[in-house]
Amino acid sequence: MEEERETSSMTCVTSKDPFQIPNEAVSKPKKEPTTTTSTTKTPKTTRGRQKIEIKEIIEESKRQVTFSKRRRGLFKKSAELSVLTGAKIAVITFSRCNRIYRFGHVDALIDKYLRNSPVKLEGCSGNNVAEEESKRPWWERPVESVPEEELEDYIAALSVLRENLGKKIIAMSNDRPVEIVPAWPINMMGWKPTMDMQNMENPTDGITRCRVGQNG
Amino acid sequence: MEEERETSSMTCVTSKDPFQIPNEAVSKPKKEPTTTTSTTKTPKTTRGRQKIEIKEIIEESKRQVTFSKRRRGLFKKSAELSVLTGAKIAVITFSRCNRIYRFGHVDALIDKYLRNSPVKLEGCSGNNVAEEESKRPWWERPVESVPEEELEDYIAALSVLRENLGKKIIAMSNDRPVEIVPAWPINMMGWKPTMDMQNMENPTDGITRCRVGQNG
DNA sequence: AGCTATAAATAATC
DNA sequence: GATTATTTATAGCT
Secondary structure, three states: OOOOOOOOOOOOOOOOOOOOOOOOOOOOOOOOOOOOOOOOOOOOOOOOOOOOOOOOOOOHHHHHHOOOOOOHHHHHHHHHHHHHHEEEEEEEEOOOOEEEEEOOOOOHHHHHHOOOOOOOOOOOOOOOOHHHHHHHHHHHHHHHOHHHHHHHHHHHHHHHHHHHOOOHHHHHHHHOOOOOOOOOOOOOOOOOOOOOHHHHHOOOOOOOOOOOOOOO | OOOOOOOOOOOOOOOOOOOOOOOOOOOOOOOOOOOOOOOOOOOOOOOOOOOOOOOOOOHHHHHHHHHHHHHHHHHHHHHHHHHOOOEEEEEEOOOEOOEEEEEOHHHHHHHHHOOOOOOOOOOOOOOOHHHHHHHHOOHHHHHEEEEEOHHHHHHHHHHHHHHHHHHHHHHHOOOOOOOOOOOOOOOOOOOOOOOHHHHHHOOOOOOOOOOOOOOO
């Protein structure tokens, strides 16, 4: 974000920036579409996106807004990377108040991560996986091959698979519903829409809440 | 990325786009800084960033490049979100060849996630956590408060904490070094540089590799 | 929650 | 791996 690069693209902008002098004491031009002699310069209504330092945002409301916007952006980027490259991605976000926001096949990938890869979600292309695929048990088949109708069963089955991780995990997971957030949550062009993003974004924990007005 | 929004900002661009007609059959002007009559239009050397559809990239090398670039971008965004809002973030990426790339306090957050929040990384601001902090055992203290010199000990201690997750997990994790990827990997302005990003990005698995030339 | 102008990410290219 | 021109993300307002 704040690399040393100072290449000014956008050389086309010829209008003088009306927001130049102090930071806050700017007399905003107020959008007036047709009244004034608005032929010389474009009467900008906002300063647009401003450069910020990457350091903790102190102001409460501001931090919440940034958290919300950027988390959305992060999940979108994750989804795009997943679709574009076929990678499996899981993102876990704990807000300052320990509200949890998840993206992707979190549970499946955590299993995979902890077990050091046994849950094979997708074969490597060009590895003539197709023939080997049929020999594999259901839970090693690509997630994509699971029909949407069977998703519930698949999820349930996955929770059974989790037993292989150890009784202790199962015990701890029992009071939390085992669910999978689809990797294709956003209904965008060319995407496989299974559930809406809202559902994915809502905090799903039963975790101690902070007082009202806290970030997260 | 490909929402229905078609709002054309950038209305300032007056130069005609020389790359207009077919998509690939463009006669590239080739960068010639001072020779040609480059006064009328800017002799663009590239088409710049092109709009792409969010669908699987078929071409192998192209997909690899995109995976590399966008993964880097995703981790950067994660780091920024973490610093800006104080959120704890973990990102796990399995490439198509099951190479694993991680970001953030993956192990700690997985523990937290599986246990439904016991590992308290940071208190909620304004909750007068400071006084309660001192009562907490070391492993509940904010990760940031751990001095860099103690990081190794902290990591080791965390692996002990994992035992609370169950003997089975420990058994499975034994042949994999338990490590923590720092949440501040990029040495950017105002950042806390602990390790380099390269180290973080390198695949850390001992997982079956695909044939050479595969994505991930 | 929506808008606008600008900062930042990145597709194509070298 | 570096550059460039463009698309996309988003900071500040409303």
